[in-house]
Amino acid sequence: MTTHPTGFPMQVDVAQAQALLRSHLPSPLTETVPLAAGWGRTLAEPLRARVSHPSATESALDGVACRAADTGAATAHAPVTLQVVGESRAGQPFLEPVAAGQCVRIYTGAPMPPGADAICPVEQLVEVGPHEVALRRPARPEDVRHEGSDFHAGEAVLPGGLRLTPARLALAAALGHDRLPVRRALRVALLSTGDEVVAPGQPLTRGQVYDSNSVGLHALLRECGCEVQDLGHAADTPAALERALAQAGGTDLLLTTGGVSMGRYDLLRDLLIGEGQVAFWKVRMRPGGPAILGRWQGLPVFGLPGNPVSSLVVFQVIVRPALTGQPVQTLRLRAATPFRTLPDKTAFWRGVIDGGQVRDYGAQGSGRLRSLSEADALVVVPEGQPVTPGDEVEVLLL
Numbered sequence: 001m002t003t004h005p006t007g008f009p010m011q012v013d014v015a016q017a018q019a020l021l022r023s024h025l026p027s028p029l030t031e032t033v034p035l036a037a038g039w040g041r042t043l044a045e046p047l048r049a050r051v052s053h054p055s056a057t058e059s060a061l062d063g064v065a066c067r068a069a070d071t072g073a074a075t076a077h078a079p080v081t082l083q084v085v086g087e088s089r090a091g092q093p094f095l096e097p098v099a100a101g102q103c104v105r106i107y108t109g110a111p112m113p114p115g116a117d118a119i120c121p122v123e124q125l126v127e128v129g130p131h132e133v134a135l136r137r138p139a140r141p142e143d144v145r146h147e148g149s150d151f152h153a154g155e156a157v158l159p160g161g162l163r164l165t166p167a168r169l170a171l172a173a174a175l176g177h178d179r180l181p182v183r184r185a186l187r188v189a190l191l192s193t194g195d196e197v198v199a200p201g202q203p204l205t206r207g208q209v210y211d212s213n214s215v216g217l218h219a220l221l222r223e224c225g226c227e228v229q230d231l232g233h234a235a236d237t238p239a240a241l242e243r244a245l246a247q248a249g250g251t252d253l254l255l256t257t258g259g260v261s262m263g264r265y266d267l268l269r270d271l272l273i274g275e276g277q278v279a280f281w282k283v284r285m286r287p288g289g290p291a292i293l294g295r296w297q298g299l300p301v302f303g304l305p306g307n308p309v310s311s312l313v314v315f316q317v318i319v320r321p322a323l324t325g326q327p328v329q330t331l332r333l334r335a336a337t338p339f340r341t342l343p344d345k346t347a348f349w350r351g352v353i354d355g356g357q358v359r360d361y362g363a364q365g366s367g368r369l370r371s372l373s374e375a376d377a378l379v380v381v382p383e384g385q386p387v388t389p390g391d392e393v394e395v396l397l398l
């Protein structure tokens with residue numbers, strides 16, 4: 001890390017950038033939402049089971065419930081015959097005890113009758129008479145689902161801080177909750193900058209570019225559960241930028257793209273440095289090096305680089321973990337090709353996953369947006385660490 005002449009840190013590492021952005025965001029507030037509105041939200045506190053699941057000991061199969069000890073000798077050649085004394089249906093249990101030599105017809109999810117401890121499925125039964133079945137193999141205790149074997153009443157099942165996926169939402173319902181304590185969504189304003197940047201749908205002249213950054217970032221922000229205020233686009237003049245920044249009031253964070261590198265017209269950089277509250281400028285990563293964090297009239301502003309790949313990669317690596325409070329999700333794969341090492345930067349190279357290994361995507365220019373669509377992953381190559389084929393690398397799925 002170095003220091004800018006005006007005193008703020010430069011060339012911070014990725015972890016420092018994440019932590020500094022996080023420290024600029026408000027600490028999470030809680031609100032309660034109906035179950036159906038919980039998808040994509042983050043649980044604010046652990047959820048305990050209000051009931052056990054299964055709520056009774058029950059059958060996992062359609063068949064008969066009986067005593068395992070009666071059926072140990074059953075084979076296809078020498079089936080064991082049992083007397084059928086009743087039927088247990090889901091919601092209509094059979095409450096009489098099952099004695100030796102007896103069984104009860106039972107269906108998946110129906111409570112086990114008292115005395116029975118094993119199940120034989122219909123596929124292994126032969127109907128012998130109106131009240132008799134023969135078992136072609138022993139009944140199995142493993143096909144009984146015991147009360148509370150999934151979770152017990154009172155158990156803390158879903159930890160706080162977890163993002164509610166469809167499966168976790170279903171689990172919350174099964175735990176007995178109809179309202180959920182979730183973190184208040186962060187409100188993020190989004191602004192793209194650049195004289196050459198044009199909204200999709202408008203005519204494009206040579207030298208102009210469609211505003212792809214805002215579109216990708218908007219979707220990423222929604223994926224992170226944020227409320228997005230789209231401020232559109234501002235031209236490269238101080239007045240236009242100041243007008244746009246003034247519209248971001250009332251949000252928790254302003255995310256911008258463009259205008260943060262070394263150019264004369266990289267005015268967002270100048271505006272933030274002039275405001276005197278820069279937390280850092282430049283991160284030791286590629287792509288995405290020129291990112292800047294500061295404040296504008298108190299509001300945290302994170303300036304993503306304009307290059308299309310850089311803006312989306314910096315979001316994944318720095319912004320997402322700061323917004324969600326969750327570390328970047330990675331997995332480890334073997335490298336099928338070498339990956340370039342940078343002496344003073346962590347690289348996030350685009351890679352293609354093939355046969356359980358990851359290979360270099362090839363052209364890694366930050367302006368090649370199609371590469372992010374054609375690659376499967378970002379391969380993390382730490383500063384100064386060589387990667388040769390066969391090495392294990394950390395990989396971030398795209």
Ligand SMILES: Nc1nc2c(c(=O)[nH]1)N[C@H]1C(S)=C(S)[C@@H](COP(=O)(O)OP(=O)(O)OC[C@H]3O[C@@H](n4cnc5c(N)ncnc54)[C@H](O)[C@@H]3O)O[C@H]1N2
Binds near residue numbers: 209257287304
């Ligand atoms: N002399 C140096 N030049 C550059 C350096 C450097 O260290 N020294 N860093 C390079 C790196 S790395 C990056 S990344 C870019 C960052 O540039 P800016 O953040 O200043 O962004 P702009 O100059 O405004 O635009 C760069 C590039 O991206 C295109 N762009 C911008 N906004 C959008 C958008 N919303 N949608 C699609 N594409 C966009 C823009 O047209 C430019 O092509 O600086 C390097 N330069």
Ligand code: MOO
Binds near residue numbers: 285289305307366367
């Ligand atoms: O690192 Mo810039 O972010 O490559 O193009």
Ligand SMILES: [Mg+2]
Binds near residue numbers: 258259262265306
């Ligand atoms: Mg620039």
